[in-house]
Amino acid sequence: WEKTEDNQKKTNLNPFQSNTQRIINDRVKDFVGREFVFEAIDHFFSTESNGYFTIEADPGVGKSAILAKYVQQNNCLVHFNQKLEGVNRTSQFLENICTQLIERYNLSYKSLPADATRDGNFLGHLLNEVSTRLGEEEKVVIAVDALDEVDLASQDAGANILYLPPYLPDGVYFLLTRRRVTLPFVVHTPQHLFNLMEYFDESLQDVEEYIRRATRRKKLLLWIKERELTTEEFTEQLLAKSENNFMYLRYVLPQIEKGLYHDLSLESLPTGLQGYYENHWVRMGMTAKPLPRTKLKIVYVLGETHQPVSLRLISEYANEEQLTVQDVIDEWEQFLHEQPIDKQTCYSIYHASFQDFLHRKDIVQAASVDIEDINRMIADHLWEGLFGDE
Incomplete structure (x- = not known):
């Protein structure tokens, strides 16, 4: 690994950090309570020499908000997996956290080595290096949100999710969140699974x-x-x-x-989050006869892009006028996240539970939508943009 004697030469080149504060501010808006969770986290971190604390719960009950609030209060290192914004690959996690470790603890690397995101070896090396620098009461806490949104195809089969280390050095802790799903995660260090649904x-x-x-x-x-x-x-x-x-x-x-x-x-x-989606779907006329096929197509395009997209791109993907797309966006604004990218307003689905709703078999069938066709349509436009009509 290439090191530098003069750490002042390094600049913050972490592409993820500019978005992190926005995500935290959004997640902690109108935050209340959850003291019982914070007490459990603090108890684990104070009684174990290292380890993993995982918050597990259903969509919408506040996992991400709890993690964001803890990060805000304790200034932890953090990575937010966001499938709907295209930030859910293992290499992105490794790049983000390794860069934060180097910058936070003033480690003498002027850049990440070429193989830093190939597997978990460089992350493990940095954690060991940081551990040796910690004072007696010091801790390194790395918070990672939404493990269930990680693209497992972006890492080796059989490896721990995100290449999380099976062993941790003293003073190193991870705070994780995930839905109640089975994920590849085998560790030989203290861990605690906090099932929020039991509280x-x-x-x-x-x-x-x-x-x-x-x-x-x-x-x-x-x-x-x-x-x-x-x-x-x-x-x-x-x-x-x-x-x-x-x-x-x-x-x-x-x-x-x-x-x-x-x-x-x-x-x-x-009643309930899925009930809310069903009710709003009907109130917006999505089940009317004849079916509003243009509206349906635009909403499903938004659900399948998996990254923030501009009005112009949505219009191209759906093959509809921009004014028509804007009308649909205005109707569904509460489900969308807006952010400026390259001087354009870009849109993505706000919460993964809405994409779950769009993928529900009964909703897909009633809407007469072919999700594979939607993805094919998006892919065709991306291909044309790269290679023209070859």
């Missing part, structure tokens, strides 16, 4: 507090009063509707305030 009562209290804080907002109070409800009744009933899902509330509460549910009673609101 129903504690999560219920946090969700209740989240709703109570929202009821202080004027537009929401007006909606409640128009239906002759008390804030207690509203909180209690919406709590049941939410099924302890923060993503559900993140969608539903702003839509109530915008007037999208002005014609509904509290009892008529959808």
Whole structure:
């Protein structure tokens, strides 16, 4: 590995870091509670000499928010896997974390070696090097979000996910999040699996507090009063509707305030995150007869691009006018993340659970959509852009 004596010559060339603060700010917006999770993390980190702490839970219940809040409070190293933005390859994780380790601990490498992202060897070497520099009470905590979104085809078959080391040196800890899925991960170092779904009562209290804080907002109070409800009744009933899902509330509460549910009673609101998606799908006319094929095509193109795309590119992929695409984007804005890239506004699906909904067999069949055709259409346009009509 190439080292340099003069670390001042190094510049921050980490392409992932510019996006990290935006992600953290977004995830911790209106954050409440979760002290029981932080206490469990701190207990593990203070009683073990090294190890992996994994938070496991269903989509939308707050895994990423917990990790982001912990990073914000403790200034950890962090990598966010984001399948829908094209950041889910093992090489991207290794490049990001190795660069952060070198910069944070002033290690004498002027650049990453060519083979740094080929496997986990260089990461392991850096962790050992950092471990020897730690003071008695010092720790290195590396937070990694959404292991379930990692593209396993981007690494060797049978290897640990992201080439995470089976052994860790003293003072080195990983904080991980994932859905309840089986992943290749075998380690011979302390580990703790924290199943967030088993903490129903504690999560219920946090969700209740989240709703109570929202009821202080004027537009929401007006909606409640128009239906002759008390804030207690509203909180209690919406709590049941939410099924302890923060993503559900993140969608539903702003839509109530915008007037999208002005014609509904509290009892008529959808139940659960998938129920919310189903309800919104119908309200947006996606099941109308005849089927709105142009709308459906544009929404599915957004769901399948797996990276932020501009209005112009969506228009090209879907073979539709940009004004038509803009109309659909305006209708579905609450499901989309906007970010400026090269002086253009680019769009991607905000949460992976919405792509799960789009892939549901009953939704695909009812929409008469062929997802393979959508992906083929995108690939054909990419090919034309690279090679023309060869």
